[in-house]
Amino acid sequence: PSREDATETAPEGAKNSEKAGLDYQLKGLLLTFALRINEADTAYQSALAAAPDDFDANIVYAHFLRSVDRVDEAKSRTLRCLELAKNSGSAPRTAEAWLHLAIIHSGQKRVKDAIPAYEEALKIFRDQAAQSPDIYQPELATALNSLAAFHREQNNLGEAGNAYAEALSIYHGLASRSPESHWPSVAATLQSLAAVRRGQGRREDARKSLDEALGIYRNLAAQNPERYQSNLVLTLEDSSLLYWVQNRPQDARRTYEELVKTYRSLAAGNPETYLPAMASSLDRLGAFLWESRRDADARRCYEEELKVFRDLAVRNPSRYQPYLALSQFHLGAFHQEHKRLKDAARAYQEALRTYQTLSASGANLYVPYVALTLTRLGDLHRQQSQLKIAGKAYEDAVKAWRRLVSRSRQSDHKHDLAAALIRLGNFFRDEHLMEQAAKEYEEALTLYRDLAAVIPGNQLPNVVLTLNNLGIVYQAQKRFDNAARAFDEALRTSRDGVTNNPESFQPYIVMTLNNLGALYRDQNRWDDAANAYEEALNVCRVLASQNPGAYLPYVAGTLNNLGLLHRDRNRMDAAGKVFEEALGIYRDLSQQTPERFKEDVERIHSLLVGPTSEDR
Secondary structure, eight states: HHHHHHEEEEOHHHHHHHHHHHHHHHHHHHHHHOOOOOHHHHHHHHHHHHHHTTTHHHHHHHHHHHHHTHHHHHHHHHHHHHHOOOOHTOOOHHHHHHHHHHHHHHHHHHHHHHHHHHHHHHHHHHHHHHHHHHHHHHHHHHHHHHHHHHHHHHHHHHHHHHHHHHHHHHHHHHHOOOOOHHHHHHHHHHHHHHHHHHHEEEEEEHHHHHHHHHHHHHHHHHHHHHHHHHHHHHHHHHHHHHHTTTOOHHHHHHHHHHHHHHHHHHHHHHHHHHHHHHHHHHHHHHHHHHTTOOHHHHHHHHHHHHHHHHHHHHHOHHHHHHHHHHHHHHHHHHHHHOOHHHHHHHHHHHHHHHHHHHHTTOOOOHHHHHHHHHHHHHHHHTTTTTTTHHHHHHHHHHHHHHHHHOSSSSTTTHHHHHHHHHHHHHHHHHOOOOOOOOOOOHHHHHHHHHHHHHOHHHHHHHHHHHHHHHHHHHHHHTTTHHHHHHHHHHHHHHHHHHOHHHHHHHHHHHHHHHHHHHHHHTTTTTHHHHHHHHHHHHHHHHHHOOOOOHHHHHHHHHHHHHHHHHHHTTOOOOOOOEEEHHHHHHHHHHHHHHHHHHHHHHHHHHHSSSSSSOOO
């Protein structure tokens, strides 16, 4: 007999015990929602004391125990539920207990235990759904979604997709009969299925699922905004991200515009919960608008975001200062890109002060942001020819990274310190402070060598680049032997790297051969210089045949260097030929991006021996 039938014929005392148990269960549930965990635990135990063999009292307590991370107790209680269900001969309750046990095993990463438990639950739910579909198909679909989430956690995306697809088919059938009850489940399952399809690289399938989910949530939110707008914004987030991956920036932007509008609506009713999310969505919309060259709209987004986080940070500094600092930094980057250098400096300085306040608490988490902001300020001051201030900013960035490296037992921030040293070295080199530049490069090289010993594939290009920087500085100091050793090692390392990773190292071969050519030219070693330039030219011609946009500038630059060598040797005809070819390449490139290559066209034109073909 069903539980309801049993209570009708039970003795009065049993009825009273059961009623007391239900009252305690309800009390426990309400206390759990109120986060009064100890009182909730007491209420659930009182329910069990009133009805120790009651399945519902036991399973509700098992769910509670799992929710408060008392997993071993939850498992014991669930096994008790399984025993009670089997003894009573209740197939649905047996399936419910198996499913909860599977979820517990899944949370404990006990894959071999979780799979059989899921299989037991699904077998029973399938049988029950065949007999009473309206009652048990929802239970079956819920179990399938749980199994799919488990497979997704294990990165078994094929199995996850199959389970979500089966659950979706069930929910579609249910929604056709009872739309109000089941369309939300259809939409939620579509959203999960889309995430799996995206992980499988099936982007069009993911797009179809998300578009269907969005259509459902838009309709639901129109009817009941308070309940479904929060689901809508989560699906819009997923949709915009997928558009970005699909390289559909305009669709991504339109989706973020809808997202911001929806968050505004939510924030109007519940600012505490949704204002931060609205501000974050403004940040991402600003990035899309910036990418689309809608600069005035992008600026409004960044400035509104900053205002929201500034207000929130006043009320709750510890929670919102990190968001405030990031919005200040992004506004600074936006102004810097648009040459509004004073506005950029003001935003970066505000970000720096905020990050310094956060890091003053001893949290190493924010020191990298301090260093990064200092680096941006250094770049900005250089653009404004404020060289002393720029150098101080770069030096402070190096100090910040040193502090982190000294506190870390591992090599977590050595790469960041090395990169900051390179930046400082470049600054000194450009200011003709070669001794200081060499010192920074040498320290960076030591760090990159240490890192390359552990992860050579990632760090060897940095070793090669730093050796080239050092070689240039040594050459400027007339330390020709040191320069030759640096370039030779860079070339040898690049040639070795080409074997396993030609795409990464061939451009470095071109760079190093050009630098070697310049060194030999400085030493009047004309034939060696010519050989270096010719080899560099051969390599970059091959690269340009595969990727013209990326490597034709390399061809033109190497031709320029070879032409200068011919001119130095008074070989004017040879110089004219290579300058003509370089000029043709730069003119073609200038038609696509004139702001980048206009000066190169003018420079090569002025170097040509005699008039160009156009002048003739």
